[in-house]
Amino acid sequence: MKEPMNHSIRELIAEKSTRRTKWAEIMMPKFFLLCAIISILTTIGIVLTLFSETFSFFREVSILEFITSAEWYPLHNDPSYGIRPLITGTLVIAAIAMCIAIPIGLATAIYLSEYATDKTRRTIKPILEVLAGIPTIVYGFFALTFVTPLLQRFIPDVSIYNALSPGLVVGIMIIPMVASLSEDAMSAVPRSMREGAFALGSTRFEVAVKVVLPAALSGVIASFVLAVSRAIGETMIVTVAGGSNPTTSLDVTSAVQTMTAYIVQISLGDAGYGTTEYYSIYAVGMTLFIFTLLMNVLAHFISKRFREVY
Amino acid sequence: MIAEKAPKQMQEEVKAEEKIVYRAEQLNLWYGEDQALKNIDMDIQENEVTAIIGPSGCGKSTYIKTLNRMTEMIPIVRTSGRVYYRNENIFDKKYKVEELRTKVGMVFQKPNPFPKSIYENVVYGPKIHGIKDKKLLDEIVERSLKGAALWDEVKDRLKENAFGLSGGQQQRLCIARCLAVEPDVILMDEPTSALDPISTLKIEELVQELKENYSIVIVTHNMQQAGRISDKTAFFLNGEVVEYDNTDTMFSSPQDKRTEDYISGRFG
Numbered sequence: 001m002k003e004p005m006n007h008s009i010r011e012l013i014a015e016k017s018t019r020r021t022k023w024a025e026i027m028m029p030k031f032f033l034l035c036a037i038i039s040i041l042t043t044i045g046i047v048l049t050l051f052s053e054t055f056s057f058f059r060e061v062s063i064l065e066f067i068t069s070a071e072w073y074p075l076h077n078d079p080s081y082g083i084r085p086l087i088t089g090t091l092v093i094a095a096i097a098m099c100i101a102i103p104i105g106l107a108t109a110i111y112l113s114e115y116a117t118d119k120t121r122r123t124i125k126p127i128l129e130v131l132a133g134i135p136t137i138v139y140g141f142f143a144l145t146f147v148t149p150l151l152q153r154f155i156p157d158v159s160i161y162n163a164l165s166p167g168l169v170v171g172i173m174i175i176p177m178v179a180s181l182s183e184d185a186m187s188a189v190p191r192s193m194r195e196g197a198f199a200l201g202s203t204r205f206e207v208a209v210k211v212v213l214p215a216a217l218s219g220v221i222a223s224f225v226l227a228v229s230r231a232i233g234e235t236m237i238v239t240v241a242g243g244s245n246p247t248t249s250l251d252v253t254s255a256v257q258t259m260t261a262y263i264v265q266i267s268l269g270d271a272g273y274g275t276t277e278y279y280s281i282y283a284v285g286m287t288l289f290i291f292t293l294l295m296n297v298l299a300h301f302i303s304k305r306f307r308e309v310y
Numbered sequence: 311m312i313a314e315k316a317p318k319q320m321q322e323e324v325k326a327e328e329k330i331v332y333r334a335e336q337l338n339l340w341y342g343e344d345q346a347l348k349n350i351d352m353d354i355q356e357n358e359v360t361a362i363i364g365p366s367g368c369g370k371s372t373y374i375k376t377l378n379r380m381t382e383m384i385p386i387v388r389t390s391g392r393v394y395y396r397n398e399n400i401f402d403k404k405y406k407v408e409e410l411r412t413k414v415g416m417v418f419q420k421p422n423p424f425p426k427s428i429y430e431n432v433v434y435g436p437k438i439h440g441i442k443d444k445k446l447l448d449e450i451v452e453r454s455l456k457g458a459a460l461w462d463e464v465k466d467r468l469k470e471n472a473f474g475l476s477g478g479q480q481q482r483l484c485i486a487r488c489l490a491v492e493p494d495v496i497l498m499d500e501p502t503s504a505l506d507p508i509s510t511l512k513i514e515e516l517v518q519e520l521k522e523n524y525s526i527v528i529v530t531h532n533m534q535q536a537g538r539i540s541d542k543t544a545f546f547l548n549g550e551v552v553e554y555d556n557t558d559t560m561f562s563s564p565q566d567k568r569t570e571d572y573i574s575g576r577f578g
Binding site: 190 | 383410418439484
C-alpha cells in the first residue's frame with residue numbers, strides 16, 4: 001500500500017521539476033540588480049550635481065573667502081560668503097540637541113535593557129517609535145509655539161527666533177534614535193556576561209554601568225554619532241523656530257541660521273536661477289554633505305573597529 | 311565514664327555543625343508549573359569537593375544556582391523551604407544577596423570573561439567592593455592568577471583582551487576572577503563541559519588545590535570526573551536527591567538501584 005504511494009509522489013515531483021520555469025532563476029536576479037543600481041545611480045547623480053554646481057559657485061567666490069570669512073550676507077549689495085556663521089549655527093543647535101538626547105536617550109536605553117520587565121519594554125518601545133514617526137514640521141511648530149513661549153517665561157532675553165528652542169526640540173526628536181540603537185547594542189550583550197557580574201556580587205546598577213555599557217560601547221557611541229549626523233541635517237525644526245540670522249555668536253537666546261535653513265530660504269525663491277546666491281546653496285549643501293558623510297563614516301568606523309567579539 | 315563521654319560527643323557535634331557550609335531543608339523549586347527540585351535536604355561540608363551528578367534535566371544545575379540565588383534571574387521561578395549558608399537562611403527577606411554572592415563565587419559552564427583586559431577581569435570584583443589601591447590590586451591579580459594556575463601563561467600580557475585567550479585559559483581566568491574576592495565557597499556549574507581534555511585536566515588539578523582553602527560544589531555530567539576529584543557525591547534524579555554519600559562509598563557500593571544503574575552507565 002505504501003510503496004506505490006511513495007513512488008507516485010516521487011514521479012510527481014520529477015514531473016513538476018522539469019516543468020518548473022527557469023525565468024525566475026534567470027530574470028529575477030537581473031531585476032534585483034537593476035533595483036540596486038537605481039539607488040547607486042541616484043546617489044552618483046546627486047553627488048555629481050552637487051560637485052558641478054559647487055564648482056560654478058567657486059568660480060565666482062574664492063574658496064579662501066568661503067572658509068575664512070566670518071560673514072554670510074549673500075543677498076546684500078556687496079555680498080559676503082563666509083560659511084562660518086552657518087556652520088556655527090548648525091553646530092550650536094546640534095550641541096544643544098546632543099545635550100538633551102545623549103543623557104536621556106542613554107538612560108532610556110539602560111532602563112529598557114537592564115531594568116524593565118518584558119511587559120514594560122513592550123509598552124515603552126512602541127511609544128518611542130511613535131515619537132520617531134512624528135513629522136519634523138510638527139516638531140518645528142511645537143518649538144515655535146510651545147517651547148519658545150515657555151522659555152521666554154523663564155528667560156526674558158529669549159527672542160521669538162532663537163537657537164535654544166529648536167536645539168532642545170531636535171534633541172527630543174532624536175531621543176528615540178539614541179535610545180533604540182543603544183538599547184539594541186546593550187541587549188546584544190550576552191546574558192552569560194551579566195550572570196558573571198551578578199555572581200561576583202554586583203548590584204544591578206554596577207552590572208549595567210560597569211559591564212553591559214562598556215561591552216556595548218561601540219554600538220552606543222555609533223548611535224551618538226548617527227544622532228549628531230541627524231541633528232546636523234535636521235531642517236524643518238530649525239527653519240521654523242531658529243530664524244534666519246547667520247551669526248558666529250554663541251548666544252543661544254537670539255536668532256541663528258543653520259546650513260539647512262539657509263538652503264530652504266534660498267530654495268523658496270529668494271534667488272534667481274544662475275545667480276551666485278543660487279549656486280551658493282550647492283556650496284552650503286556640499287559642506288553639509290561632507291559633515292554628515294564624515295559622521296556616518298565615523299559611526300561605521302567606530303562600530304567596526306571597536307566591535308566586541310562575544 | 312558516661313558523664314565524661316557526653317560533653318566530648320557534644321563537642322564533636324558542635325564541631326561538625328561549624329564545618330557545615332550549606333544546609334538545605336525541604337527545598338522545592340518550580341519553573342512556572344514544573345517542579346525542578348523536590349524536598350532537597352542536603353548539607354555541604356567545609357573544605358571538601360562536593361560533586362553533583364545526574365542525567366540532563368535532573369535539577370543539578372538548578373540546585374547549584376539556588377545556592378547563590380542566581381535562579382532569581384528567571385522571573386517565573388518560585389522556591390519554598392530553607393537554605394542556610396553559615397547558619398543564615400539565604401531566602402530571608404533581610405538577607406543581602408550581593409553579600410552572599412561575594413562570599414560564594416561561581417564558575418559557569420561556558421567561560422564568560424568580560425570584554426576587558428585580563429587585568430581588569432580579575433580586579434572587577436575587588437573594585438566594585440571598594441578596593442582602589444593600585445599596589446594592592448596588582449598583588450590581587452598576581453595572587454589570583456597564580457591561584458588559578460594561569461599566571462605563567464599570561465603575566466606578560468595582562469593588558470590584552472581576555473577574548474584572546476583559549477577556552478581553557480578563559481575558564482581559569484573566570485576562576486581567578488572568582489578567587490580575587492577571596493570567597494568562602496566556589497560553585498562550579500559543569501566548568502569543563504566546553505573544554506578540551508587537556509584544559510579539563512588542568513581545571514581538575516586546580517580544583518584539588520583549591521580545596522585546601524575553599525569549599526567547592528561542582529556540577530558535572532561526567533561521572534569519572536566526579537570520581538576523580540570529589541570527596542562527596544550527590545546523585546540527582548528528577549529533582550530529587552537519590553543518594554548522597556562519600557564518593558568512594560557511592561562508586562563502590564551504591565545503596566540505591568537507580569544510582570547503580572546510572573553509575574554503571576545503564577542510563578543517562
